[in-house]
Amino acid sequence: MASVLKVNTLTGVTTAGSIAVTGEGNSTTTSLQQGLAKAWINFNGTGTIATRDSLNVASLTDHSEGRTGINFTNNMSNDDFSAPVGGQDTSTRTNVHTSFETQSTSMVEIMHFEGGGALDCNRVGVIVAGDLA
Amino acid sequence: MTSQLNVDAIVDKAGSGGTNVKIGNTSTYVSDGGNVTQNTVQGLAKAWSNNNMQGTPAFNDSFNFSSITDTATGRQKNTFSNNMTNDDYAGGGIAPVASTGTAYSSSMMTEQQTTSFFSFMSVYVGGSVQTIHDFPNVGLIIQGDLA
Numbered sequence: 179m180a181s182v183l184k185v186n187t188l189t190g191v192t193t194a195g196s197i198a199v200t201g202e203g204n205s206t207t208t209s210l211q212q213g214l215a216k217a218w219i220n221f222n223g224t225g226t227i228a229t230r231d232s233l234n235v236a237s238l239t240d241h242s243e244g245r246t247g248i249n250f251t252n253n254m255s256n257d258d259f260s261a262p263v264g265g266q267d268t269s270t271r272t273n274v275h276t277s278f279e280t281q282s283t284s285m286v287e288i289m290h291f292e293g294g295g296a297l298d299c300n301r302v303g304v305i306v307a308g309d310l311a
Numbered sequence: 312m313t314s315q316l317n318v319d320a321i322v323d324k325a326g327s328g329g330t331n332v333k334i335g336n337t338s339t340y341v342s343d344g345g346n347v348t349q350n351t352v353q354g355l356a357k358a359w360s361n362n363n364m365q366g367t368p369a370f371n372d373s374f375n376f377s378s379i380t381d382t383a384t385g386r387q388k389n390t391f392s393n394n395m396t397n398d399d400y401a402g403g404g405i406a407p408v409a410s411t412g413t414a415y416s417s418s419m420m421t422e423q424q425t426t427s428f429f430s431f432m433s434v435y436v437g438g439s440v441q442t443i444h445d446f447p448n449v450g451l452i453i454q455g456d457l458a
Binding site: 187190191199210220230233267274275276303 | 316317318321337338339340341342343344345346347348349350351353354355356397399400401402403404405418419420421422424431432434436441450452454455456
């Protein structure tokens with residue numbers, strides 16, 4: 179018979195921020211907290227920059243053409259987090275590249291290039307994995 | 312009334328593993344640093360893949376993708392098994408340095424995203440020249456709202 183346990187918060191006993199879950203192969207355990215994305219966003223970087231959907235993002239800052247700061251609601255523990263990105267090119271398809279530029283506990287800055295110069299990007303996806311404060 | 316369960320490990324009722332455990336979509340977890348809580352389900356990757364774009368396209372490994380469509384050199388479409396709620400999700404990825412040519416950087420770009428598929432283009436840049444390329448292992452992660 180299936181069992182259902184209803185709770186609002188999951189907390190580790192030994193360490194509050196560390197709960198182990200069994201891996202798909204049933205032979206090891208992995209940290210639930212470490213496996214979760216701590217922030218993600220899909221935003222429109224053209225015109226007045228705007229968030230389409232997000233997790234743990236308080237605001238966006240338009241630093242300059244193609245350069246956008248993503249400000250966290252809950253900060254990270256350190257600036258050693260990973261942030262894979264995906265940018266959608268406009269129409270040039272020439273020397274297109276999206277990467278993260280700077281990062282701190284409170285924000286990560288994304289930059290989009292096309293044709294050798296920075297350019298505002300219509301659709302940018304960013305995912306943050308690391309240690310939440 | 313707020314409820315809290317203190318545990319060190321979550322497994323299914325049979326105790327054989329965690330594959331049958333279900334987590335409600337409003338559940339929260341305590342952060343790594345122990346200072347804040349966030350939604351658990353929002354933090355879970357909804358799909359990921361490692362695509363071999365060379366030859367007959369194939370997943371080296373994947374989660375919640377059912378098929379690949381090879382649309383052109385360096386361009387592929389991954390179709391979800393379980394669809395997303397909307398097309399506002401985040402897709403991030405990375406392409407390796409190309410094994411041919413003088414490559415200074417590689418990247419994966421979003422081509423199109425819908426509730427049922429995510430398509431991308433992968434390139435490498437050597438000097439001032441960008442080349443669309445089939446890589447043997449492009450990594451992709453999808454975060455957002457599952458239907």
